[in-house]
Amino acid sequence: MKYKIKNINNAIIGIAPIDSDSEMLLSQLACKKLYLPYIEKMPEHRKREWLTVRLLIKELLGEEKEIAYQPNRKPYLSDGSYFISISHTNCRKMENRTGKNKSSIFGYVAVVLDKEKEVAIDIEKISPRALNVRERFINAEEAKAISPHNEMIHVLLHWSAKESVFKRMNLKDLDFKEYIHIQPFEPLEKEWNYFEAYETKTATQNPFHINYYVHEEYVLTVIL
Numbered sequence: 408m409k410y411k412i413k414n415i416n417n418a419i420i421g422i423a424p425i426d427s428d429s430e431m432l433l434s435q436l437a438c439k440k441l442y443l444p445y446i447e448k449m450p451e452h453r454k455r456e457w458l459t460v461r462l463l464i465k466e467l468l469g470e471e472k473e474i475a476y477q478p479n480r481k482p483y484l485s486d487g488s489y490f491i492s493i494s495h496t497n498c499r500k501m502e503n504r505t506g507k508n509k510s511s512i513f514g515y516v517a518v519v520l521d522k523e524k525e526v527a528i529d530i531e532k533i534s535p536r537a538l539n540v541r542e543r544f545i546n547a548e549e550a551k552a553i554s555p556h557n558e559m560i561h562v563l564l565h566w567s568a569k570e571s572v573f574k575r576m577n578l579k580d581l582d583f584k585e586y587i588h589i590q591p592f593e594p595l596e597k598e599w600n601y602f603e604a605y606e607t608k609t610a611t612q613n614p615f616h617i618n619y620y621v622h623e624e625y626v627l628t629v630i631l
Contacts, residue, residue: 408459410466413599415618418521418631422530423463425495425514429454435462438471452513456495459516464491467520481577489520492574496532496625512624519629527575527630529567533623537563544569544583552591560594560621567628568604568617575615575630581608589617596621 411422429451433439436458446454465471473485474493482493496514517530531537541562545553554561569583581587585607592602604615618629 408462410463412467413620415599415629416631417523418519418526418629419467420517420519420528420629421463421467422515422517422627423459423466424512425455425459425516426512427455427459429458432458432462436465436471455513456516460493460495460518463516463518464520467518479577481574489522490525492519492526492528493517494528494530494570496530515625517627519631521631524631525575527571528627529570529574529629530625530627531563531567531570532625533559533563535559537566541565542584546584546588549589554593557594560596560626563626564594564602564619564621564628565589567626568602568615568619571617571628571630572604572606572615576606576608576613578608581606594619594621597623 408423408426413420429446432455433442436442442458442461446457449457461471461474472488474482474491475485476482482491484491493516495516514532515530517528519526519528538559545562545565549565568589569587572587573581573583588605588607590603599618599620601616601618604617606613606615615630618631620627
């Protein structure tokens with residue numbers, strides 16, 4: 408498994424492909440007997456995703472951690488050692504932007520960990536689907552700033568960033584188009600960069616600094 412690891416402002420960010428079957432993934436974990444009751448009834452693609460997340464955390468921290476979930480399904484580490492956020496792409500055959508199948512990769516998982524503060528992460532497979540529903544989450548001001556030369560990536564970064572803001576705010580009924588606003592930026596690829604966002608759902612109208620990365624097969628956004 409090839410891990411991608413980045414440290415920003417004391418936070419640890421990890422990305423891993425889902426590229427092995429569940430038996431192989433389980434064999435690499437020490438707590439396999441504890442995990443079996445959780446995964447035995449899952450379909451194979453969910454097992455792969457679930458186990459890859461735990462292997463990625465093991466790689467990032469040097470030890471396995473128990474992940475628990477709040478009633479709203481927000482994850483946390485049972486020992487309270489880090490704040491955590493988790494995301495994944497669809498666990499299907501991946502395609503790059505040339506349309507060629509990446510037959511050995513069924514998706515990606517992404518994790519961010521921070522000892523001191525809440526964090527949020529989102530990873531999205533690159534595809535034109537977001538273009539078809541852009542009017543649902545991009546407001547009029549944002550639409551004016553979308554690059555015509557890199558439209559798909561630009562729109563997808565808006566969606567991913569708003570997903571990260573949604574996770575970070577942890578509020579119900581947060582309409583992406585009405586309450587989350589992305590400041591104009593020009594997307595760069597294959598290097599870490601950032602842009603700014605803010606929300607208008609609360610009286611404080613909190614700002615958000617969005618770190619992002621554009622890969623051949625996915626976009627990633629992180630709030631630290």
